[in-house]
Amino acid sequence: MNRRHFLMSAAAAAPLTASALASPNDTIRIACVGLRGQGNGHIKAYEGMKNVEIAALCDIDESILDKRLGEVSMATGKKPERYVDLRKLLEDKSIDAISIATPNHNHTLQTIWALQAGKHVYVEKPASHNIYESKQIVAATKKYGKIVQHGVNARSTEGLREAAQQIKDGLIGDVYMARGLCYKWRDTIGRAKPEAVPAGVNYDLWLGPAPKREFTKNRFHYNWHWFWDTGNGDFGNQGIHEVDICRWLLGVKLPTKVHAMGGHFMFDDDQETPNVLTATYEFDEAGKKKMMVFEVRHWMSNHEAGIGEGGKRKDSNTVGNVFYGSKGYMAVEGYATYKTFLGREAEPGPAKSAGGSNWVNFIDAVRANDYSKLNGPIEEGALSATLMHLANISYRLGRSLTVDPVKCEVKGDAEANAMFTRPYRKGFEVPKIA
Secondary structure (H helix, E strand, O other), X not given: OOOHHHHOOOOOOOOOOOOOOOOOOOOEEEEEEOOOHHHHXXXXXXXXXXXXXXXXXXXXXXXXXXXHHHHHHHHHOOXXXXXXXXXXXXXXXXXXXXXXXXXXXXXXXXXXXXXXXXXXXXXXXXXXXXXHHHHHHHHHHHHHOOOEEEEOXXXXXXXXXXXXXXXXXXXXXXXXXXXXXXXXXXXXXXXXXXXXXXXXEOHHHHHOOOOOOOOOHHHOOOHHHHOOOOOOOOOOOOXXXXXXXXXXXXXXXXXXXXXXXXXXXXXXXXXXXXXXXXXEEEEEEOOEXXXXXXXXXXXXXXXXXXXXXXXXXOOXXXXXXXXXXXXXXXXXXXXXXXXXXXXXXXXXXXXXXXXXXXXXHHHHHHHXXXXXXXXXXXXXXXXXXXXXXXXXXXXXXXXXXXXXXXOOEEOOOHHHHHOOOXXXXXXXXXXXXX
16 A cells, blocks of 8 residues: 555645536535434534535435435425435436445445545545555545545534644644543443344345344444444544544654554453553654554543543543643643643643534535545545554554554554455445556
8 A cells, every 4th residue: 555545635636527516606416325323413414504405315224214304304395315225326417425424334435436426425434444445545536536525523623723723833832642532431232133134224235345244233223333344443433533633633644653452341242342442653754753642441431631521420421632742732622622731830721612514614625626625635534544443453463563654554464464454245345446
């Protein structure tokens, strides 16, 4: 894998094809794919936008699909087209863009299908299910010349954009280390026996690239996060937001060393991924060493740097980042708030809490047909996903990885490099993009 696939700037990208939109006031017709929790958030975001029409909805679970169709019809006065199979939806040439909120293992393939069909794409985090897919989703974006936004809303909030600028301007001095915190209460999922696929669920389409498995409730809605076939653990679920913020504000790309350890503690259940994980990264940026530490915890934990202390309950989550510099430190809470503490006395410094919309930014870029307008281009999402994948590989192999950040490969470790990809089911192969 060549690093240039990841570092493609807007200027280096293939020229965008001519926009189908005749003027800034023309309506953008968008299709939402995957309609449960986060997918419903996509719908709500687009419903409130001027000159944006939710033209189609797609989900493999027809009970959810029909529920959302009714809700959108009620909210907008227009009934979207109904699709179970994304490939059929992509045949509709009147649709300008699709917004993907399906499980992780489908993100890259569905994005590539959409690009091949001439659509712009908003794709949820993480951008990929493995490192091979990180390469292919970026290569496809370059080849087909469309707008592809990665679904990490922090990139578009006023608060975090100001935080990034404050670090760049030297507010906390020479920043040498970042920490990502993903402390969320996650109860046991128990054990679930194989059963018949529920009526109205196209399980084959849901599996997509993943291996064929018997249907169980634990492998389906939401709990798919905790199985390696379909998810990446909480590191690739909640944690990928904080990984992206760490990398963005720290100003790093690919690491030179990665080490992760943890485990699945407390519960005897079906979960495969760790519920406790600590990952450490070392970076060499132009001869300057930087570090990143990421922690996932699933149960009782302390708050840090004030993050999570505003919750109404003592057991509220602690989700955010801490950046350490020669003049102070910065605490980032969630996706829109930062605070700084300066000097040896940790005196309160500049702070801000202000939101923004990654979906609005996406639509603005599509309307302008201008890739450079994106706050969260897919190249950045692919890099952040790759950091998460490297740590999961280290955890699964039980050893440290020495990484070549130019070639994006693990030095002298064929077993680790083999885990950059996986076998794909026939008909759902993630294609190699030249």
